[in-house]
Amino acid sequence: MIMNRKGRERFLDAVTGFETAVREQDGARSEQEFQKIHRHFGDAKQAEIDAGAPRLAALLTQLPAGPRGMVAVTVGACVERGADAGRCAPALLDGLADAVRGAGEFCARWTETGGGDLPDPETDAPDDAVLERVGPEPAMAWWTLPQWEMAAVAMLNHPAVRTGLDPAVRTGLLTSLRAVQEASGHDFKCLTYALLVLDDAPLVVLHRESGAGFALRMTGIGDNFQLHTLLADVLAGGGHVAARVPSAQEAAVCRDAPGQVPTTGSFNLAAPDGGWIWNEGTPSDIPVVDGARLLVLDPPPYERGWPAGRFFPGMTGDLTLERVLGADETARWFTHVQPAT
Structure with missing residues (x-):
């Protein structure tokens, strides 16, 4: 019991350490603290999950494109464990919109630079040739879109998040996402269906x-x-x-x-x-x-x-x-x- 309690206490300490490292733009320490967050997630008390999730969501805009997707998944995992989706969703859905727009730019630049089969974001890894061809930000948006999909569905499972989503934002996301799917042939069905769910x-x-x-x-x-x-x-x-x-x-x-x-x-x-x-x-x-x-x-x-x-x-x-x-x-x-x- 003592070991379990200490493990749980370390989760929120890791969140605090990660916040500090991100704000100080210390990449190496950010990675170390993020690994600690994952290490102690399973033993964290509900109160720590509740407190940590919105703090992690608030950091999304301060993170580089690659780590941003991984942190979004962690926020989604916290919500699946009972953290308040309403507090986490605004920042996460803003990040999703950026990722979908960036993925659309990736597809457009890919076509403009010769076309061909797009890399699979879930099985391939971005290399220097791809980054030079389309640019790092669009490439990271494409590679992290499956992560954003997973995190966004965790938010959209909650009726308050769905009904609180501005209809114009929802329509814009669906339009942009469909354009990405048509250009790439990649299926983001879970995210599409979640955005289409009707309430009342x-x-x-x-x-x-x-x-x-x-x-x-x-x-x-x-x-x-x-x-x-x-x-x-x-x-x-x-x-x-x-x-x-x-x-x-x-x-x-x-x-x-x-x-x-x-x-x-x-x-x-x-x-x-x-x-x-x-x-x-x-x-x-x-x-x-x-x-x-x-x-x-x-x-x-x-x-x-x-x-x-x-x-x-x-x-x-x-x-x-x-x-x-x-x-x-x-x-x-x-x-x-x-x-x-």
């Missing part, structure tokens, strides 16, 4: 076979596999429509229970124009009509199974039924709907 979002669902309509509200749902299972739980499980009812465990792992369990689809998800809404996509794919996302449920054209669960294991999700729509209101919503394709 109205959803109108029309069941084509029965002609019934429902007003629901969704929050924290990472992909349409998760949404599909929750729709089946709420509507079929609630006795509102005839379809396969998922088990209690299948529904639970799509809300907040750990793990995954096998499930089978209950519907085919469709847009008002008749096109399919793919399970592999996100709820943001559902078109907005008159202020709500409008989804049509058709019978499944074939049996399809997948592991029920959450795309983001650290993000709780939910779908709630607010009311069953009356016949006149349902008929008005159906005027927006085309036949299934």
Whole structure:
């Protein structure tokens, strides 16, 4: 117990030492103290994690591009252990925006200087030729973007961070990130999906076979596999429509229970124009009509199974039924709907 207590005390001491070294621009000591932070992270008390995380986040703007990504990952790890995401997120998401912009500049300069296959930021190492070709800052942005992705998802797991993110900032990040993905062919799917998560979002669902309509509200749902299972739980499980009812465990792992369990689809998800809404996509794919996302449920054209669960294991999700729509209101919503394709 004494050894454990001392190990825990050393975590915050290492954070203090790292702060001092960074402010004094002492690179060698910064590296030594950062290694101590990692060494004592596992034994740190919750109070130390809570206190240390925002202090590390506040240092991000003072760090060179390479170490900045590693410190961002550490901040994310602290948040996953319970540190306040709201206090850490602003500085970290600012750093993410810089990294995405820098990665875009890297891709542009790579193309301008001859093109070819881009180096893989997760398996290749930057060498002098690459640094000279594109410049050190864009190169470091490209190489550290996977680290920023990991750290940012840890922040975006929290609804307060997602709802507190300026919509213009979110749109800018998605636009820049998509440009990087198109230019590089590299998939930053986790970050993209995290930025697309909807919270407290109205959803109108029309069941084509029965002609019934429902007003629901969704929050924290990472992909349409998760949404599909929750729709089946709420509507079929609630006795509102005839379809396969998922088990209690299948529904639970799509809300907040750990793990995954096998499930089978209950519907085919469709847009008002008749096109399919793919399970592999996100709820943001559902078109907005008159202020709500409008989804049509058709019978499944074939049996399809997948592991029920959450795309983001650290993000709780939910779908709630607010009311069953009356016949006149349902008929008005159906005027927006085309036949299934």
